[in-house]
Every structure is written in C-alpha cells, then in structure tokens.
Amino acid sequence: MTDTENTPKQTALYDKHLEAGGKMVDFAGWEMPIHYGSQLEEHHQVRTDAGMFDVSHMVVVDFTGEDVKSFLRHLIANDVAKLKEPGKALYSCMLNEDGCVIDDLIVYYLSDIHYRMVINAATRDKDLAWITKQVENFSVDIAERDDLAMIAVQGPNARAKALGLLDAETAEKVDALKPFYAYPMGETFYARTGYTGEDGFEIMVPNEEAAELWDALKAAGIEPIGLGARDTLRLEAGMNLYGTDMDETTSPLISGLGWTVAWQPEDRDFIGRTALAKEKAAEKTQKFVGLVLEGRGVLRGHQKVITDNGSEGEITSGTFSPTLKKAVAMARVPVDIGDTCTVEIRGKQLKANVVKPMFVRNGKSLLEA
Amino acid sequence: MSNIPDDLKYTKSHEWVRDNGNGTVTVGITDHAQELLGDIVFVELPEIDTEYGADDATGVLESVKAASDMYAPLTGEVTEVNEALDDAPETVNTDPYGEGWIFTMKLDSMEDLGELLTPEAYTEEAEA
Numbered sequence: 001m002t003d004t005e006n007t008p009k010q011t012a013l014y015d016k017h018l019e020a021g022g023k024m025v026d027f028a029g030w031e032m033p034i035h036y037g038s039q040l041e042e043h044h045q046v047r048t049d050a051g052m053f054d055v056s057h058m059v060v061v062d063f064t065g066e067d068v069k070s071f072l073r074h075l076i077a078n079d080v081a082k083l084k085e086p087g088k089a090l091y092s093c094m095l096n097e098d099g100c101v102i103d104d105l106i107v108y109y110l111s112d113i114h115y116r117m118v119i120n121a122a123t124r125d126k127d128l129a130w131i132t133k134q135v136e137n138f139s140v141d142i143a144e145r146d147d148l149a150m151i152a153v154q155g156p157n158a159r160a161k162a163l164g165l166l167d168a169e170t171a172e173k174v175d176a177l178k179p180f181y182a183y184p185m186g187e188t189f190y191a192r193t194g195y196t197g198e199d200g201f202e203i204m205v206p207n208e209e210a211a212e213l214w215d216a217l218k219a220a221g222i223e224p225i226g227l228g229a230r231d232t233l234r235l236e237a238g239m240n241l242y243g244t245d246m247d248e249t250t251s252p253l254i255s256g257l258g259w260t261v262a263w264q265p266e267d268r269d270f271i272g273r274t275a276l277a278k279e280k281a282a283e284k285t286q287k288f289v290g291l292v293l294e295g296r297g298v299l300r301g302h303q304k305v306i307t308d309n310g311s312e313g314e315i316t317s318g319t320f321s322p323t324l325k326k327a328v329a330m331a332r333v334p335v336d337i338g339d340t341c342t343v344e345i346r347g348k349q350l351k352a353n354v355v356k357p358m359f360v361r362n363g364k365s366l367l368e369a
Numbered sequence: 370m371s372n373i374p375d376d377l378k379y380t381k382s383h384e385w386v387r388d389n390g391n392g393t394v395t396v397g398i399t400d401h402a403q404e405l406l407g408d409i410v411f412v413e414l415p416e417i418d419t420e421y422g423a424d425d426a427t428g429v430l431e432s433v434k435a436a437s438d439m440y441a442p443l444t445g446e447v448t449e450v451n452e453a454l455d456d457a458p459e460t461v462n463t464d465p466y467g468e469g470w471i472f473t474m475k476l477d478s479m480e481d482l483g484e485l486l487t488p489e490a491y492t493e494e495a496e497a
Contacts (some may be wrong), residue, residue: 035407038408039433039434040408040433178391228407271482272459297411297431298411298436319433320410320411320433322410322433327411
C-alpha cells in the first residue's frame with residue numbers, strides 16, 4: 001500500500017478545485033475541497049439553484065459474471081432481485097455476521113451479468129477485502145473503476161442546466177430518467193441520484209474527460225460546492241453518514257435504516273441475517289430519531305441526549321441547519337423518548353424537540369409549524 | 370493574507386484587543402481566526418458584570434464546522450456584550466474588527482495591555 005502512505009491522493013479535478021479557490025483538506029486519504037469560500041453560501045446555492053460536487057473519491061466497483069446476482073443477494077441486506085429494469089438503483093447496507101454495518105452503498109442493475117456498486121472512500125480497503133473474501137465460491141469478477149471520476153450535480157435547477165449540455169439523443173434519455181435510475185452512455189454514466197435531498201444527477205465520466213465536463217457545468221451556471229456543504233445538506237435531508245450515524249457496532253435497525261433490509265423472501269440468506277433477525281425479535285431498546293434544538297446553539301455528534309425519564313442516548317451527527325436556521329441532529333436514543341428531550345451542551349441542559357430524522361427535502365422544511 | 374490592523378493588540382488565541390482610552394477594551398476575534406473557523410452561526414456571549422481572569426473562557430463561537438472557545442485576553446470585568454450577534458453572528462466573519470466585536474471589559478490594570486502581542490508578533494503567530 002505504498003501509494004496511500006501519508007500523501008493524500010488527488011482526483012482528476014484537483015486543479016479545478018485550486019482554480020476555483022477551494023480550501024483543500026485531507027478527506028479519507030484524498031485532498032478534497034471543504035469549501036470554496038463560504039460553506040453557507042454553497043449550501044444555499046444547492047437548495048435554491050444548482051451546485052456540483054467532486055465525489056471522485058468515492059469507490060465505483062463493477063461486478064460481472066454469471067453468479068453476480070446470487071452473490072449480491074448474499075452480500076448485502078437489501079435485495080437486488082427487486083431490480084428488474086436496467087439502470088435501476090438500490091440503496092443498501094453491507095452487514096457483518098453480527099448484523100452491523102460494514103458500509104452503506106448504492107448498487108445499480110445494468111444487466112443480469114453486470115451490476116455497479118458505489119461504496120464510501122473511507123471504507124474502501126476494508127470493503128474490498130470483505131467482498132473479496134465473500135466472493136470465493138462465486139463466479140464473479142470484481143473491478144474497481146478508478147478510471148472514472150464522479151461529479152454530483154444537485155439542486156432544483158441542476159437537471160435542466162446539465163441537460164442543456166448533452167447532445168439531443170443523450171439528453172432525451174437522461175431527461176426521461178426517473179429518480180433512482182441510471183443511464184450508461186458509452187463510458188459515461190448518468191444517475192438520477194444524490195446525497196442532498198434535492199433533484200439532480202451523479203455523473204460518472206472517464207478521468208480524462210472530467211475537467212472538461214466540470215468546466216461545461218460551471219459555464220452552465222452550476223457552482224462548485226465543497227464537502228462541508230455536502231454534510232449539512234445530507235444531514236438536513238436525513239441521510240445517514242457512514243462512520244458517524246452507523247458503523248460496525250450498530251445495526252441498521254437502530255440506525256434509521258430498517259427500511260433498507262429486505263426480509264422477504266424468507267429463504268434469502270444474506271450476511272448478517274441471523275443476528276439481525278434475533279435483534280428484531282428481541283425487545284427494542286434504542287431507536288433513531290431527529291432532534292431540533294428549541295433555542296440557540298449548535299447540536300454536534302456525541303452530545304448527550306436525556307429523555308424525560310432520565311435515560312440517556314447520544315447524538316450521532318448534528319449541525320446548524322442553514323435552511324431552517326436551527327440546530328438539527330440525528331440521534332440514537334432510548335425507545336422511551338417522548339416528544340421532547342434535553343441535550344447537554346457544555347454542561348447546560350437545552351430543550352430539543354424529537355422529530356423524524358428528515359428535516360428538509362426539495363428546498364422545503366419538513367418540520368411542522 | 371489576513372488583515373491585522375496596526376492599532377490593535379493581539380493574543381495567541383487569536384483575539385484582538387482595542388484600547389478605548391477610558392479604562393476599557395473591546396475584544397473580538399481576528400480576521401485570521403474567522404477565516405479558520407468558517408461561517409459562524411452562533412456566538413455564546415460572556416456574562417455582563419462578570420469578572421474573568423486572563424485566559425478564562427468567556428464564550429464560544431460555533432461555525433458550521435466546529436465550536437471554538439474564546440478567551441479573556443486579560444483580567445477584568447465584562448461591561449458590554451455585542452447582542453447584535455445573537456441575530457447576525459455572521460458579522461464576525463464579515464467585519465471582525467468593526468461590527469463583529471464581541472465584548473468590552475474593564476481591565477484590572479491597563480498596564481496589562483503591555484503583555485499582549487504586537488501586530489508584528491501576532492503576524493508571526495498567525496503565519497506559524
């Protein structure tokens with residue numbers, strides 16, 4: 001692993017980030033822009049217009065071969081058998097034998113012998129090691145696509161602005177994509193997916209074409225957005241972050257991800273099923289909720305949550321929501337939590353309201369007035 | 370390169386201090402500090418009429434990224450706080466040496482000002 005020692009890697013868009021004034025930080029071994037000036041302005045740019053993120057650090061893996069479907073039905077907790085139309089995507093957790101989360105991912109069905117998976121950058125090595133270990137008895141080839149860059153184009157105007165750059169035939173196909181569908185066009189791959197709670201695309205493109213696409217998107221009025229705003233956007237949208245909201249010690253059932261586990265058909269033997277079924281049958285002690293701080297202040301990961309009964313939980317991720325102008329958080333708490341609770345911030349007990357862990361979608365607040 | 374005005378004193382913890390000439394000083398955070406913090410979304414102000422020792426935590430600045438403590442530059446009593454920051458904390462980003470001031474203190478001894486960093490010394494500190 002000499003190539004990853006200490007020196008952070010650069011994506012194909014590194015020079016573009018410098019050009020745009022990106023403040024570069026080390027993120028999971030990659031030199032990535034945290035912001036280009038103001039994280040707040042970038043956040044609003046995505047909620048109200050269109051922004052783009054370099055997400056080339058994320059890991060694209062192609063699975064091919066005759067056993068690919070049966071392998072993936074074993075590997076991940078959601079069921080790829082649900083995917084019947086080419087291009088359809090599925091969000092899933094990959095579990096260990098304890099039923100806890102190794103990573104969360106998106107898998108695209110391209111054909112019966114070809115699926116494409118996108119996993120997190122921070123978990124690349126352990127994910128690939130785990131997958132390689134599990135694949136032994138299957139006839140499946142695994143190819144990491146580090147030849148591809150990925151740009152996420154997000155916001156209410158993102159689709160329209162991006163579509164204007166495509167040739168008529170491609171534009172028609174890409175425009176027709178329903179949410180959570182993808183369309184491969186040669187080596188370029190257009191997916192109507194994202195991590196912001198806004199409409200848009202995630203576009204995979206060969207590394208050597210990435211800078212040109214970036215420039216064209218920028219010329220179309222799509223502004224560069226850093227990873228800082230990506231985090232506040234995903235949190236407002238109630239989307240989990242691996243390593244923060246769930247990890248190898250927490251199951252999807254206590255991470256707000258129970259909906260991603262496909263229990264039917266009952267005879268599908270996915271990794272972690274036995275442990276997870278046992279947890280499901282036992283009495284529930286924890287759940288995953290959203291919190292909104294009533295007064296002023298900022299909720300952060302690891303702050304203590306105290307229910308009215310005095311039992312304790314913890315915030316998994318929190319932030320100041322630029323859209324709502326309030327602090328919001330996701331938290332893992334005892335099941336006895338009521339409609340309100342207190343959060344301990346620097347020794348003070350502050351009141352918070354307990355809500356569903358989803359705060360903003362398509363530019364609009366989901367909180368009751 | 371961040372802005373470090375000549376007529377102010379500074380601390381290693383990135384506060385600036387202005388001598389108001391009447392036994393009080395005004396305190397804020399430097400341009401360099403606000404740049405490091407990023408967009409500030411909440412300022413926890415100190416308590417008025419409260420005595421703080423030099424380097425005591427007087428409040429907290431919260432940016433979208435992180436929370437950062439703010440310290441009393443010298444020993445004294447807080448006389449005023451900038452309540453406008455409750456509604457517009459971003460002023461600390463946009464005008465750190467002006468409207469973005471944070472509090473004023475009556476110092477126990479104005480001679481203590483000599484212990485603070487000069488603009489030159491702070492420039493070195495900020496560049497380190």
